[in-house]
Amino acid sequence: MADQIQGPAIVTGSRCRSCSTVSYPQHALCPVCGHDGFDPVPIAGAGNVLTYTDLYALSLAYAQRYLRLAIVQLDGGLRVTGQLLDPDPQMGKRVKTKIGVIRESEGGKVYGLQFVPVQTSVSDVDPG
């Protein structure tokens, strides 16, 4: 359970041993070929913001006013959901993953995926 994680961790996807497709989150059977053997692969790297929201209807664990969440399409095609740490969010904007504290529960800090802007000039940003 993620709630029990006490220190920094990596978020992993599953690479199918038969067809090499990487899926996230974990499935018991590969979504593409149905095989049941996987190797863990770290989820990290750069990608583009597919969509995002500023969420004010928060669940119980959060004391702040709002939380900025995003779905990011990583280079290579895998998509992930996480927290967007960007004061100027835009769809299509280049971001990269980092591991940070995504919630604090009574059991301690929980670590997971966060997205931060990749330093680029404005002309490099794909608007959409």
Place this chain on the structure above:
Amino acid sequence: MRPVAILGAGMTKFGRSDSTLADLMSEASVAALRDATMGNRSVDAVVVANMGAARINRQTAIASALVDRLNLFPAAAETVENGPASGASAVKVGVQAIAAGMADIVLVTGVEKMRAVNNLEATDFVASLSHPEAEYVYGVTLPSLAGMFARLYMSRYGLTRRHLAMVSIKNHANAMRNPYAHIHQEITMEGILDAPEARVNNPPIAEPLHLYDCCPVSDGAASLVLASLDVVQHLDRPDSVVMIAGIGQATDTHAVHERSEPTELSAVRLAADQAFDRAGVGPGEIDVAELHDAFTVLEIAESEAAGFFPRGEGHVALEQGVTSLGGALPINPSGGLKGRGHPVGATGVAQLVELTWQLRGDAGARQVAGAGNGFACNFGGFGNNVVATVLRSERRDHG
């Protein structure tokens, strides 16, 4: 398969209620049983739809509790939990029991008492349907999934917040005509979007969605009495009967980000196609629809995925008044989830209660004239489990 008719329908007023969970279930059930003309026939089975009683009301096995309340011994009883699609799922279970010959008369009651906890707890409870490791742990709640969906959908199809507000205004206006609705408040574009005070009156919930894009948190129950057509034919009923013409159901990925096109509600499309196919009608033959507008954008997106309008053109139909009361295809004459309210386990049953009233001509000030075929979309998860139902009014032979 034996054809299944709706013999009776009833519901409580939705809203904030002082009644207990058992009181809510009983009130709706008694209304439906009184509405059904059953002669000396008894209920063979009870199916209760509910999502959260174990967590928010500290009560389990509530179908057995309902049998006890109503003295329906020794009827079979079970509770169906299928997230926000529990209601239509429970109806499906009842229909299957009758179609398979395991029961002749089934009482289906959906219930939720959400105001027993505060809004934070209620939001957190519903969020527990999201993916625990890939979504929920990040702080994802249903409004955030809807907000991310809305931003992508609006950018793909050129919608503005004005279109979303039009859904809300329409459904609030319809709810004004529905005495069972949670929200009785007329709203205007001025009040929720254009006036300076709109920033205060209509604060952001999950950008680009604001308060008036989101359904309220409600208590309530709704109930149907289902029967085999052979039973109906031996009972004294009026000249027409409402039939369950077709049910479809489909699932999709748990984590929304795993869908190849996250704005495509493929489970809605597949469930609707299956329901239409089984009913032998097409979307063009539907006279009235109840869609799952937990968030305004979903009414528009579902109206396309179900096949009523081409993809990306649902908002055009909305602008033209097609989906208003008096339009060619009124959507959510009840007020929908936005106006009638959304006690999650009760919603799917309440949609079918509304359609039953519409097809019988019993919908009062919100009656859709001459409605013969009705369609409902009960949207569970964030589109990962959808039940679609087609109802049809059929004339009865008195041969």
